[in-house]
Amino acid sequence: MKSDRLAAIRRRIAEGGYRRNRTTAVPHLLPELEAGNLSWPRRASRLIRRMCEAERPVIEPDERIVFARTVPSVPPIFSQPDWKRLTAGHTLHELGPISNICADWGMVLSQGLAGRRRVATETLREMAGDGEAVEFLEGAIETIDAVLDLAARYREAAERMGAHEVAGILARVPAQPAETLHEALQALRILHAVVWMGGHYHVGLGRFDQYLGPYLAADLAAGRLTVDTAEELVAEFFLSLNKDSDLYPGVQQGDNGQSLMLGGVRPDGSEGVNELTHIALRAALWTNLIDPKINLRITPETDLSLLTLASQLTRKGLGFPQYSNDAVVVPALVRHGYSLEDARNYTVAACWEFIIPGKGMEVVNIGAVSFPAAVDAAIREGLAAGDGFAGILRRTAADIREQVSVAVKSYARLLLPPAPYYSVVMDGCLERGRDLSAGLRYNNFGIHGAASSNAADALAAVERLVFKESPVAPAELIAALDADFEGHAALRQRLLVEAPKAGNDPEADQLLATLFGYFAEACEVIPDNGRGGRIRPGTGSAMYYVWLARGAPGDAAPPIGATADGRKKGDSFSANLAPSPNVQMRGPISVLQAFSGIDYKRVCNGGPITMEISDAAFSDQEALGKCAVLVRTFARLGCQQLQLNALNADKLRDAKVHPERHRNLIVRVWGWSGYFCELAPEYQDHVIQRYQHAL
Amino acid sequence: MSCGTVCDIRELTLHDGPGLRTTVFLKGCPLRCSWCHNPEAQCSEPQTIEAAGQRRTVGTRYESAALAALLNRQAPVLREVGGVTFSGGEPLLQAEFLCEVIERLPGLHIVLDTSGYAETAAIDRVAAKCNLVYYDLKLIDPAMHRRYTGCDNALILANLQHLSEMGIPFVVRVPLVPGVTDTGQNLAAIARTVRGLPGLLRVDLLPYNRAAGGKYPSLGMSFAPGFDESAVVHIETRPFVEAHIDVHVAGAAGDGTHTDSPDGG
Numbered sequence: 001m002k003s004d005r006l007a008a009i010r011r012r013i014a015e016g017g018y019r020r021n022r023t024t025a026v027p028h029l030l031p032e033l034e035a036g037n038l039s040w041p042r043r044a045s046r047l048i049r050r051m052c053e054a055e056r057p058v059i060e061p062d063e064r065i066v067f068a069r070t071v072p073s074v075p076p077i078f079s080q081p082d083w084k085r086l087t088a089g090h091t092l093h094e095l096g097p098i099s100n101i102c103a104d105w106g107m108v109l110s111q112g113l114a115g116r117r118r119v120a121t122e123t124l125r126e127m128a129g130d131g132e133a134v135e136f137l138e139g140a141i142e143t144i145d146a147v148l149d150l151a152a153r154y155r156e157a158a159e160r161m162g163a164h165e166v167a168g169i170l171a172r173v174p175a176q177p178a179e180t181l182h183e184a185l186q187a188l189r190i191l192h193a194v195v196w197m198g199g200h201y202h203v204g205l206g207r208f209d210q211y212l213g214p215y216l217a218a219d220l221a222a223g224r225l226t227v228d229t230a231e232e233l234v235a236e237f238f239l240s241l242n243k244d245s246d247l248y249p250g251v252q253q254g255d256n257g258q259s260l261m262l263g264g265v266r267p268d269g270s271e272g273v274n275e276l277t278h279i280a281l282r283a284a285l286w287t288n289l290i291d292p293k294i295n296l297r298i299t300p301e302t303d304l305s306l307l308t309l310a311s312q313l314t315r316k317g318l319g320f321p322q323y324s325n326d327a328v329v330v331p332a333l334v335r336h337g338y339s340l341e342d343a344r345n346y347t348v349a350a351c352w353e354f355i356i357p358g359k360g361m362e363v364v365n366i367g368a369v370s371f372p373a374a375v376d377a378a379i380r381e382g383l384a385a386g387d388g389f390a391g392i393l394r395r396t397a398a399d400i401r402e403q404v405s406v407a408v409k410s411y412a413r414l415l416l417p418p419a420p421y422y423s424v425v426m427d428g429c430l431e432r433g434r435d436l437s438a439g440l441r442y443n444n445f446g447i448h449g450a451a452s453s454n455a456a457d458a459l460a461a462v463e464r465l466v467f468k469e470s471p472v473a474p475a476e477l478i479a480a481l482d483a484d485f486e487g488h489a490a491l492r493q494r495l496l497v498e499a500p501k502a503g504n505d506p507e508a509d510q511l512l513a514t515l516f517g518y519f520a521e522a523c524e525v526i527p528d529n530g531r532g533g534r535i536r537p538g539t540g541s542a543m544y545y546v547w548l549a550r551g552a553p554g555d556a557a558p559p560i561g562a563t564a565d566g567r568k569k570g571d572s573f574s575a576n577l578a579p580s581p582n583v584q585m586r587g588p589i590s591v592l593q594a595f596s597g598i599d600y601k602r603v604c605n606g607g608p609i610t611m612e613i614s615d616a617a618f619s620d621q622e623a624l625g626k627c628a629v630l631v632r633t634f635a636r637l638g639c640q641q642l643q644l645n646a647l648n649a650d651k652l653r654d655a656k657v658h659p660e661r662h663r664n665l666i667v668r669v670w671g672w673s674g675y676f677c678e679l680a681p682e683y684q685d686h687v688i689q690r691y692q693h694a695l
Numbered sequence: 696m697s698c699g700t701v702c703d704i705r706e707l708t709l710h711d712g713p714g715l716r717t718t719v720f721l722k723g724c725p726l727r728c729s730w731c732h733n734p735e736a737q738c739s740e741p742q743t744i745e746a747a748g749q750r751r752t753v754g755t756r757y758e759s760a761a762l763a764a765l766l767n768r769q770a771p772v773l774r775e776v777g778g779v780t781f782s783g784g785e786p787l788l789q790a791e792f793l794c795e796v797i798e799r800l801p802g803l804h805i806v807l808d809t810s811g812y813a814e815t816a817a818i819d820r821v822a823a824k825c826n827l828v829y830y831d832l833k834l835i836d837p838a839m840h841r842r843y844t845g846c847d848n849a850l851i852l853a854n855l856q857h858l859s860e861m862g863i864p865f866v867v868r869v870p871l872v873p874g875v876t877d878t879g880q881n882l883a884a885i886a887r888t889v890r891g892l893p894g895l896l897r898v899d900l901l902p903y904n905r906a907a908g909g910k911y912p913s914l915g916m917s918f919a920p921g922f923d924e925s926a927v928v929h930i931e932t933r934p935f936v937e938a939h940i941d942v943h944v945a946g947a948a949g950d951g952t953h954t955d956s957p958d959g960g
Contacts, residue, residue: 497751506768584751587706589717589769613707623709629776630707630715637772678746679909 003232005062009239010287012060018068018243021058027051029075040086041418041435043077044198045139048421051197052146057157059166064182065236066154066166067189069244074199090415093363095201097417098437100257100349100365102204103425104358106211108191109184112176117144119430126433133433136420140430143421147194148175154190181215181230185237188212191425193244198421201248202257202350205241205292206357209262209276210345216276227279234276235283241291256291257350263306264297264326267341272297273306281309281321288316295348296321297329300636307628314627314644315618322352322608323642325635329354332604332640336536338442352540352576352606352641353446358427361439362533363414364446364605367407368544369522369537371455371515372573373560374399376481379462383474389467396459397518404447404522404535411445412530443533446605449519450544451573453502453580456512457565461499463507469498477564484562484569495566496582503579503594504586513597520602538605539598539640545573572661576643577609581661588613588630596637608641609634615646652676656684699792701755701762702736702784706769710901710945712806712827714777717769719762721793722754724784725812727845728833729921730872730903734911736784746913759792763799770803778804778826787813790821797824808868811851811858818854819861827896828858828865833876835884843875843921852888859892868899873926877903879934886934897941902928 012018027050033043051071058068078086093099108116120137127133155170166186172179173187188205195203219225225233241258248256262280266272284294296310310321326344333343333354342356349355353364378395381387387395416437423429423436465472472491480488500508516539523535549572551558561569565580574580577595585591588611595609618624627644634642655662659677676684700722708718723739724731731737735744741754757765766779773779779800786793787809797805807821808829822828832855833848834840840848858865867889871877889895908918935942 586704587717589706589715589772593769593772617707617709619709626707626709626715633715633772633776636775678744678913684909 006232006235006239006286008062009060009236010289013239013242013289016246018058019246021056021068021070022072023054023056023070024072025054026071026073026075027054029077030079033077034079039135040077041135041139041420044418045142045420047074047077048143048194048198049146052150052194055150055153055197057154059154059158059161059163061161061163063163063236064165064233065186065189065240066158066163066170067193067240067243069193069197069247071197072247074197087415089413091410091413092415092417093366095199097199097201098361098419098422099200100202100204100353101360101362101422101426102206102347102349102355102357103192103195103422104427105188105191105206105425107358107427108174108425109178109187109211109215112174112178112187113144113148113191113424114175115177116424116430117141120144120424123430123433130433136418136423136435137430137433139418139420140424143194144424147190147421150194151175151190178215179218180224181212181219182225182233184212184215185233189237189240195422195425196244196248198419200419200422204257204347204349204355204357205260206347207262207264207272207345208260208292209274209280210264210266210272213272213274213276216279217274220275227275230276231279231283231286234279235287238283238287238292239289242289245291257293258291259293259295259348259350261295261297261347262321263302264346265299265330265344267345269344273303277306278309281306281313284320285309285313285316288318290318294321296323297326297346298323298631298635299326300632302632302635304625304628304632307631308624311618311624311627311631314613315615315624315646317615317646319643319645322348323631323634323644324348324352324354324606325638325640325642327635328600328638328640329604332601335601336444336534336604342441348606351542352608352643353538354604354606356442358425359440360442360444361416361426361436361531362442362444362446363411364444364536364538365542366411366414366445366447368448368450368542369400369403369407369519370450370544370548370559371400371519372451372458372548372563374403375455375458375515376560376563379458379564380478380481383462383466383478389463392459392462393514396515397521400515400518401522401525404519404526407447408445408526408529408535414530439531443529443531444536445529445531445533446536446538447523448538448540448542448544448605448607449516449603450541451548452512452515452539453574453578453583454563454565454567455515456502456508457499457580457583458563459511459515460501460505460508461495461564461566463511464499465494481562481564485566492566495564499565501565501579501583503583503591509594509597512594513599516598516603520599524602536605537603538607539577539595539603540605540607541574541576545575549573575610576607578611589633592630592634592637592639596639598640600638600640604640606641608643609639610643610645612645612647612651618646652684696758696760697792697795698756698758699762699789699796700739700741701757702733702753704765708780711780711782711808712778712829713804715773716777716780716806717766717773718780718782718808719766719786719796721781721783721786721789723788724810725788725846726785726810728870729843729919730870730875732904732910733784734914734916734918739788742914744913759795760799763796766796766800766803770800773804774802778806780806780808780829782808782829783810785810785812787817787821790814790817793821794824797821811854812846813850813854815850815854815857818858822858822861822863825863828863829868829899830855830858830865831868831870832885832888833870833872834881835888836881839875839881843872855888855892859894862894864894864896866896866899868901870901870903871928871930872903872922873924873928874922877929877931879929879931882931883934886938886940890938890940895940897943898935899943899945900930900932901945902930 158167178184382392702722911918
C-alpha cells in the first residue's frame with residue numbers, strides 16, 4: 001500500500017512542508033464587528049466567514065484529498081474590555097470556545113452542506129417571529145455559505161492547475177451529499193478543519209468506520225475501489241489530519257483530540273465491525289503519525305484477528321489504539337440516562353470520555369476530584385479524633401462529597417459561547433433554531449477521579465499498619481508525613497513494603513473500588529448540573545496526577561505533601577487507572593483484576609487502565625497473539641477502558657537518567673526479564689541500542 | 696505444609712509456555728552457568744539488592760498454600776488463556792514445596808522449566824503433575840559442561856531419558872552462547888541426543904544476549920562470563936531440521952499463527 005505518492009506527502013508533512021504556505025496576515029475583525037455593533041452570535045459566524053475568506057487554496061499536484069490551513073491563528077472577536085464585561089461573574093471552560101465534543105459527521109455527509117442550508121432556511125421561515133432563532137439561523141447560513149465559497153475557490157484552483165479529479169470532487173462536495181468514499185473523505189477534511197478555524201479545539205472525528213462504511217461498501221460493490229485503493233485513500237486522509245495539527249491548542253503537542261473510534265455495535269445492536277475497521281487500522285499502521293488517535297470498541301467476543309491487528313498498531317509505540325469495552329460502557333451509559341440506541345453509538349471525546357456524536361453538549365472534563373487530598377484529610381482528622389478505620393472511611397466519603405458539591409456550585413457560572421458553525425454539524429440545532437451552546441439532548445458534566453491508586457494505598461497502609469499489625473502510633477505517622485519522611489526512613493520503608501498496594505493486593509484493590517463508590521454517590525445525589533444534565537464520575541486523571549503533586553501552573557505550593565502510602569512530597573501520583581508509580585508489579589493480569597473491581601455502571605465518564613509494555617513483548621507473531629489475548633482478557637474481566645503503551649528507546653533513555661520514574665520498566669532479554677533500572681549502565685545502553693532497531 | 700523461597704513472580708512472560716502465563720521464579724540453583732542471566736536466583740536464601748539508590752529484598756518465603764492462593768486469584772483468567780510456569784533458579788531444588796503448590800492449582804496448565812540437574816525422584820514427582828516441561832540442554836561434552844556450569848551433565852542426560860519415558864510432553868531449550876554452546880559440534884550432539892525421544896515437541900534455540908551480566912553489580916557480584924560476549928551468536932538449525940526435529944529460534948519472526956489455547960496439555 002505504501003505508494004510513492006503517499007510517501008512523498010508523508011515526508012512533506014514530517015518536514016513541515018505545509019507550513020511554508022502559511023500567511024502572517026490574520027484577519028483583523030474587531031473594527032468591522034464593533035462598527036456593526038454585532039451580537040456575540042453574529043460575531044461568531046462572521047469569524048467563520050472571514051477565516052474562510054482569508055484561506056488561500058493549497059493544492060499539491062500529488063494530492064487526492066486537499067486542504068491545508070494557511071491562516072495560523074484565530075483572531076479575537078471582542079476587545080479585551082468588552083470580553084471582560086461579557087464574561088464577568090462567569091467561568092469559561094478552559095480556553096472558552098466549545099471543545100471536546102463530537103459532530104454527527106455521518107449526518108452532514110449524507111445531507112451535504114446545501115442540505116443543511118435548506119434545513120436552516122426552512123426553520124428560519126417557520127420561526128420568523130423568534131428573534132433568537134433568526135439571529136442563530138442567519139449566522140449559521142452565513143457560515144455554510146462561507147464554507148461553500150471556500151470549497152469553490154479550492155475547486156477553481158484545482159481546475160487551474162489541471163487537478164481534474166480533485167476539481168470534480170469539489171464540484172459536488174461538501175455541498176451535495178457524498179456518494180463515494182473519496183467524496184466523503186474530501187468533504188470531511190474541509191468540514192472538520194473549519195470547526196478548528198472557529199477557535200474550537202479537541203474536535204473529534206467520531207465513529208469513522210460506521211459513518212463511512214456504507215460509502216466504502218458501495219464503492220467496492222461498484223468496482224470503483226479495491227481494498228488496496230481504499231486503504232490508500234484512508235491513509236491519505238489520515239495524513240491530511242497532520243497538516244495543521246501543530247496549530248491546534250492542547251496541553252502538549254499532540255494533545256489535540258483528533259480522536260476517532262472504530263468498531264463496536266450499530267445503534268440497532270448488530271455487529272458494526274466492517275471492512276473499513278480493518279482498513280483504518282492498517283492505514284494508521286502505515287501512517288505511523290500521532291493523528292488521528294485511534295480508539296477501538298471491543299467486546300469479550302471480539303475476533304482475535306482484529307485484536308492482533310490492533311496489537312501491531314500498539315507495537316508502534318504511539319499509545320493507541322485505546323480500547324473500550326462495549327459490554328461495560330453501553331449499560332453504564334443507559335444507567336446514566338442515555339437511550340439504548342444512543343449509548344450503542346458512543347464514541348470518545350479528545351481523550352477517553354464517552355460521548356454521543358451529534359447529540360451531546362457535554363463538558364466531560366470540567367474538573368477533578370483529588371482522592372489523595374480526601375484521604376489525607378480523613379487520615380489526619382480521623383487519627384486526631386481517635387477514629388477507627390471505619391471512621392476514616394466515613395470522613396473520606398464526606399470529603400469527596402464536599403469536593404464534588406463545591407465544584408458543581410462553581411460550574412453554575414459556566415458560560416458557553418455561541419458556536420454557529422459547530423451547530424450546523426450537530427443534530428437538531430438547525431431544526432430547532434437554537435445554537436449548540438443552548439444545549440443538546442445530553443448536557444452532562446464529567447469529573448475525573450484523580451490519583452486513585454495512591455489514595456487507596458494510603459488507606460490500605462493505615463488500615464494495616466495503624467489498626468492491624470504491630471501498630472504504628474498515629475502521632476508518629478502524622479509526624480513522618482509532616483516531615484516528608486525526613487528522619488522516618490524506617491516507617492517509610494514499612495509503608496512502601498509491608499502495606500498492601502492496589503494492583504498487587506486485594507485489600508488495596510477493594511479500597512480503590514470503595515473510593516470510586518464514594519465518588520459515584522457524591523455525583524448521584526446531584527439531580528441537575530444547572531444545564532439539565534447530571535454529573536458523571538470518571539476514572540481518568542488527565543494532568544492532575546502531576547498538578548496535584550507539584551501544583552498546577554501558577555500554584556505557589558503543591559496542594560498536598562507526603563502521603564501515607566510512602567510517597568514523598570512532589571512525587572507524581574498514579575495516572576488514570578494505574579498502580580502507584582513506585583509499586584513493583586507482578587504484571588498485567590493482576591492490574592486488570594485490580595481495576596475490574598470498580599463498579600463501572602456508576603463510574604462512566606471514562607479513563608483508561610494504563611499499562612506500559614516493553615515493545616519486546618511484541619517481538620514476533622506469537623507475542624502479538626498473546627497481546628491480543630491480554631486485550632480480550634481485559635474485556636472478559638469486565639474492565640471499561642484500556643491503554644497499552646509500547647515502550648521505545650526514548651523512554652528507556654529517560655529511564656536511565658530518571659530511574660525513579662520508571663521503576664516498573666521491564667526489558668525482556670533472551671528469554672528473561674529484568675528491571676531496566678537495576679541493570680548496570682552499560683547494559684542499559686545496550687538494551688537501548690537494541691530497542692532502537694526493534695520492529 | 697512446607698515453605699519455599701520465591702525469587703519473583705511475573706505475569707505475561709512471553710517465552711515461558713503457551714498462552715498468557717504467570718511465571719514463578721524459585722530461588723536457588725545448583726548450577727553456576729558462566730552466562731547466567733538470573734544471578735539473583737542462584738542463592739537459596741533471600742538477598743538484599745541495591746540499585747538506583749533503592750534497596751529491596753529478593754526472595755520471599757511462602758507457605759505452599761499461600762503461594763497457591765495467590766496464583767489461584769488469577770485462575771479464572773489463566774485457566775482460559777494460559778497457565779502457570781515454575782522456573783528458577785532450579786525449581787526442582789524445592790520439589791516438595793512445588794508438589795504441594797501444584798496440587799493446589801486444579802485445572803491450571805502447568806509448565807516446569809528445569810535444568811534437569813536434580814534427583815530423578817524429584818523429576819518423577821513434579822513432572823508427573825505438569826502438562827509440559829521445558830528442559831534445558833546446554834552442552835553435551837561432559838568436560839565442557841563442568842567447565843561452564845560447574846556441574847557434570849550425566850545426571851541431566853539420564854533425567855532427560857527418564858522424562859521422555861514418563862510420557863510428559865517436553866520442549867528442549869538450548870541457550871546459544873557464543874563459542875560455547877553454539878558450536879556446530881555441540882548442536883549436532885544435542886540433535887543426536889534428543890532425536891526420536893518420545894514426548895519431544897520441539898527444540899527452542901535461545902540466542903545469548905549481552906545484557907545477561909547487567910544484574911550482577913546490584914547483587915555485589917561480578918560477571919566473568921569466560922567467553923567472548925561480543926562474538927556473534929551462531930544460530931544453526933540445520934542439525935535439528937535434518938533430524939526432523941521441529942526447531943524454533945526465540946525472537947525470530949513468527950509464522951503468522953498464534954495459540955489461543957494451551958498446547959501440550
